[in-house]
Amino acid sequence: MRRWDAVQLSIIVPTFNEAPNVAELIRRASEALEGIDAEIVFVDDSTDATPDAIRDAAASTDVPVRIIHRDRPTGGLGGAVMAGIAAAQADACLVMDGDLQHPPETIPDLFDRFEQGDVDLVIASRYAGGWATGGLADKRRILVSKLSTMLTRAMFPIRLSNVSDPMTGFFLIDRGCLDGAPLKPRGFKILLEILARKNLRVAEVPFDFAHRSAGDSKATLRQGGHFIMQLTALRFGKMSLFAVIGGLGAVVNLAIMWGLTSLGVDYIIAAIIGAETTIIGNFLMQERFVFHDMRGEASTVWVRFAKSFTFNNAEALIRIPVLAVMVESWHFLPVIAAAITLAVAFIVRFVFHSLVVYAP
Numbered sequence: 001m002r003r004w005d006a007v008q009l010s011i012i013v014p015t016f017n018e019a020p021n022v023a024e025l026i027r028r029a030s031e032a033l034e035g036i037d038a039e040i041v042f043v044d045d046s047t048d049a050t051p052d053a054i055r056d057a058a059a060s061t062d063v064p065v066r067i068i069h070r071d072r073p074t075g076g077l078g079g080a081v082m083a084g085i086a087a088a089q090a091d092a093c094l095v096m097d098g099d100l101q102h103p104p105e106t107i108p109d110l111f112d113r114f115e116q117g118d119v120d121l122v123i124a125s126r127y128a129g130g131w132a133t134g135g136l137a138d139k140r141r142i143l144v145s146k147l148s149t150m151l152t153r154a155m156f157p158i159r160l161s162n163v164s165d166p167m168t169g170f171f172l173i174d175r176g177c178l179d180g181a182p183l184k185p186r187g188f189k190i191l192l193e194i195l196a197r198k199n200l201r202v203a204e205v206p207f208d209f210a211h212r213s214a215g216d217s218k219a220t221l222r223q224g225g226h227f228i229m230q231l232t233a234l235r236f237g238k239m240s241l242f243a244v245i246g247g248l249g250a251v252v253n254l255a256i257m258w259g260l261t262s263l264g265v266d267y268i269i270a271a272i273i274g275a276e277t278t279i280i281g282n283f284l285m286q287e288r289f290v291f292h293d294m295r296g297e298a299s300t301v302w303v304r305f306a307k308s309f310t311f312n313n314a315e316a317l318i319r320i321p322v323l324a325v326m327v328e329s330w331h332f333l334p335v336i337a338a339a340i341t342l343a344v345a346f347i348v349r350f351v352f353h354s355l356v357v358y359a360p
């Protein structure tokens, strides 16, 4: 018989209408937990019979199972996870989904890695062993997942330099590391929130993301919107600075062009001189103010400059024909088309500089 006071590991499972999945989860987790003194804590916001299904299954295992049923759920999935961590018996808190997309058989991998004692957080990554995206329902979700992972890593290049899957919901954290952290769990991506706000020692173990066993995913377009907000809120710093410098550069660009043309220089030549001056000036400003903490030993300023300069020129060259296609073939208003291409160019430029020019 396992004893409460000896709990080494608390497994936190947020559930929202997972009645068909919880029995198998408890059964497979119990098997996987052989030799580990663990408890399972469900944080349940369900409106279906999930609590009954949990209680039934709990009767046939000797792993202690608790249910925290939240009548007034706050903070969605992130809030549920934080409530589970707060209520856990052990400091080692493992978080996983209740729909069997996170195979319970991976629990010992996480726990064993954590027990080595040199890290605060172990992440079960879908991408650590390649791109095992089996459980992402369709091509669109795979694309969305890859793109958002790329964007996220570009926005937090240092913090996430050794995190291949910052959006996973499957991880084991030492609760002690969260003390005093002003975590505001918004939406789905609680791990990202933790990673962005706390400087933790992280390890990853790979796992195979399974298909949802039964029921429906709660991921929605609205969650996607939340995610974008969360990212922006977390990372307003670098990107906004990048934008401000880009904006200043545009003003300088126009001023140079105006000055040169009023001296009688041909406007094409003036435009080219203005653009190249801006590209160089922006690089120097960004090197100094935006990415100053990311200039690794591996590259020199000349290598970074070469990459930045090549990219910005290519981007400027490509933007013109794209603009033409948008206006001529797709009948966008020229001003709208220009605004869209500039907005997209801004994001691509930022991602490229974060990931390639200042490669972590």
Ligand code: GDD
Binding pocket: 013, 014, 015, 016, 017, 018, 043, 044, 045, 046, 073, 076, 077, 080, 096, 097, 098, 099, 101, 145, 167, 168, 169, 170, 188, 189, 212, 216, 217, 218, 219
């Ligand atoms: N308590 C509670 N409250 N649980 C919730 C809520 C909520 O508001 N919303 C969702 N859950 C539970 C679900 O019941 C499930 O156990 C788990 O959280 C994940 O929700 P899914 O609906 O299965 O979402 P998913 O499969 O799209 O999301 C998974 O992949 C994401 C990465 O792509 C999860 O692992 C996420 O944590 C992960 O970020």
Ligand code: MN
Binding pocket: 097, 099, 101, 212, 217
């Ligand atoms: Mn799921």
